[in-house]
Amino acid sequence: MRPKKTSSSKTPAADTSQEGWRAGKDLLTIKSLEIRDIELIMGSAATFHEVSGRAIKTVPALRGRTIANLFIEPSTRTRISFELAAKRLSADVVNLSGASSSIVKGESLVDTARALESMGVDLVVIRHSAAGAAHSLARAINAAVVNAGDGAHEHPTQALLDLFTIRAHGKKLDGLRVVMIGDISRSRVARSNIHLLTKFNANVCVVGPPTMIPPHIEQLGVSVSHHLEPALKDAQVVMILRVQHEREQRSLYPSIQEYARWYGVTKERLALAASDVLVLHPGPMNRGVEISTEVADGLSSVILDQVANGIAIRMAVLYLLTVKQ
Ligand code: CP
Numbered sequence: 001m002r003p004k005k006t007s008s009s010k011t012p013a014a015d016t017s018q019e020g021w022r023a024g025k026d027l028l029t030i031k032s033l034e035i036r037d038i039e040l041i042m043g044s045a046a047t048f049h050e051v052s053g054r055a056i057k058t059v060p061a062l063r064g065r066t067i068a069n070l071f072i073e074p075s076t077r078t079r080i081s082f083e084l085a086a087k088r089l090s091a092d093v094v095n096l097s098g099a100s101s102s103i104v105k106g107e108s109l110v111d112t113a114r115a116l117e118s119m120g121v122d123l124v125v126i127r128h129s130a131a132g133a134a135h136s137l138a139r140a141i142n143a144a145v146v147n148a149g150d151g152a153h154e155h156p157t158q159a160l161l162d163l164f165t166i167r168a169h170g171k172k173l174d175g176l177r178v179v180m181i182g183d184i185s186r187s188r189v190a191r192s193n194i195h196l197l198t199k200f201n202a203n204v205c206v207v208g209p210p211t212m213i214p215p216h217i218e219q220l221g222v223s224v225s226h227h228l229e230p231a232l233k234d235a236q237v238v239m240i241l242r243v244q245h246e247r248e249q250r251s252l253y254p255s256i257q258e259y260a261r262w263y264g265v266t267k268e269r270l271a272l273a274a275s276d277v278l279v280l281h282p283g284p285m286n287r288g289v290e291i292s293t294e295v296a297d298g299l300s301s302v303i304l305d306q307v308a309n310g311i312a313i314r315m316a317v318l319y320l321l322t323v324k325q
Pocket residue numbers: 074075076077078079149158282283284
């Protein structure tokens with residue numbers, strides 16, 4: 001839910017006193033998180049969400065700390081919201097992209113991160129096209145590492161902001177009927193969300209052509225359908241995944257038009273879902289392909305709430321990893 005404007009200048013303290021962060025120095029996967037750590041993030045994010053609704057949006061929680069955002073793969077939402085999250089916590093922030101760093105001269109990721117650490121960086125946020133890149137960094141440096149998306153592996157803060165958004169709209173996770181549509185095989189958003197939602201006993205159905213559904217995915221506690229319309233019936237949450245043009249997908253479906261015809265979520269198809277269904281999409285959207293404009297901008301859409309909530313989730317993660325060790 002997007003924050004409401006308030007005029008308070010009071011600085012809230014995230015209520016993490018009774019139960020500290022125990023999930024280690026890094027946030028690399030959802031799979032490895034326990035419910036108590038997830039609830040700690042949710043509680044801190046609720047506190048920080050209030051800050052984003054103020055006229056003055058900063059608190060001094062991370063004053064004197066330094067955060068480096070190392071984005072070797074393009075990003076709008078994740079990169080900007082990590083930067084805003086750090087700034088709203090009063091941290092010093094440095095931003096590096098692949099193109100503007102010595103990585104273009106052949107420097108390794110680990111050497112880059114070690115150089116940042118030598119300059120006093122406390123936490124590195126990393127997005128990379130290679131699965132496992134964040135893990136490699138976390139092993140090589142003492143600073144905390146946050147995975148902002150590693151190839152097709154995981155995107156933990158996206159799943160956390162999705163959970164926060166679903167709850168903010170009054171949904172209980174236990175037994176919640178969630179339909180996830182698209183390229184499950186290559187989606188880090190899908191993988192992180194499957195791990196997260198099934199931890200809370202949501203009833204998750206993944207939908208897509210057989211070429212986009214990994215074999216044996218039922219072992220993760222989800223059901224599978226290759227037919228969108230029956231799967232949408234009575235769904236309470238519809239998570240639509242992006243068709244990832246930048247990753248080679250031509251072999252996975254005959255044409256964009258065909259994908260849209262079979263798996264595109266339109267207003268007519270969404271009418272099969274529960275009347276209070278929530279529509280989520282991690283962005284960026286391909287309007288007219290996986291989602292119609294009527295659905296993207298419709299009353300059920302909480303897509304912009306996801307973006308807004310991302311700042312609160314990332315404030316919570318940065319705070320917990322930097323301060324509450
Ligand atoms: N959801 C997401 O990761 O979007 P960006 O690629 O714009 O960061």
